[in-house]
Amino acid sequence: MNRSDLTITWGTFTHPIFQERPLYLARTEVGLCRITWPTETFETLKNWVAKHFPEAELVEDQSRLLPYIQELEEYCNGERTAFTLPIDMRGTSFQTSVWKALQEIPFGVTKSYSDIAERIDNPKAVRAVGTANGANPIPIIVPCHRVIGKSKALTGFRGGLKAKERLLTLEGFHGFTSVGHKRFQF
Template identity: 60%
Template sequence: MKYNVYWDSFTHPKINGTLYIAATDKGICRITWPHESFEVLQSWVQKKIPNATLIEKPAILAPYIKELTEYFNGTRNMFTVPCDLRGTAFQTAVWKALTTIPFGQTRSYSDIAVTTGNANAVRAVGTANGANPVPIIIPCHRVIGKNNALTGFRGGLQMKEVLLALEGYTDYLKQGHERFQF
């Protein structure tokens, strides 16, 4: 079956760089981080949606861009756009659990493991969190270490700090590192 995946780019003064955003007819499927190139988006689409055609269509991405702009402007604290998640059953369970973390609050990796029904899957939760294809909208930045330390984050710890500060959350320790630390 042939699929179209539509994309556009997004910039905002609060982020240092460009985000590439992709959506299918079902919903947003991928957001890159500022340090990730357009080629990262292309590679992801080829791997996750074989035979897809990547088409630049700002009009189709407009609702997603609008909600991201409102979020970064501080006027939106909940996303309503649909998502088309591409992952394993465990990954999608973790990503759905992330959407239940309220704006301006955090949870630990072990909290998410318990939420998904497998309290021992803390490292697996960290791996699934890092594989989140739709960051910001699915708030992986709201997951921190059990000791309140910032921990591994695919977008970089500086971006995690920006997103948490944007939501008014500053009760964390800056002793995390770029690799996973649960």
């Protein structure tokens, strides 16, 4: 397949944990490449695809996303603790190293940004880890919500601190402080 033949399929997922607001999911032939937060719009997805796959066609096809939707549904219902379907992570080598480290954090466990920096053998890159964490294109499945401040504060979160709190609570983790930067209080 040449680059101009690339089709990215997308669909939506809603759940009470996200107040029935849609999450947009997209996949390549390799695997899931993007999940938006309920605070993000379809435009967010379109812009991300245009940036990372400039020649791709974005086509709605809910049926191609059903296996991912089923795993997300099971997770949000407390019936799943790990995801098994393939993903297609697109980012810099530093970002992908952070995202791989996130995938190693077990269900119900949290790590700090400095823990992740240590894990990727770059202990001084704490802020860069935070930036990469915030750029994670496949949240929930690549569990960026499991990264909290060293002080146990929820800190910033692109999906909003309420979503982070709900996901951690769903996983049975309650050892956090419900504070963070005001711009993430939605």
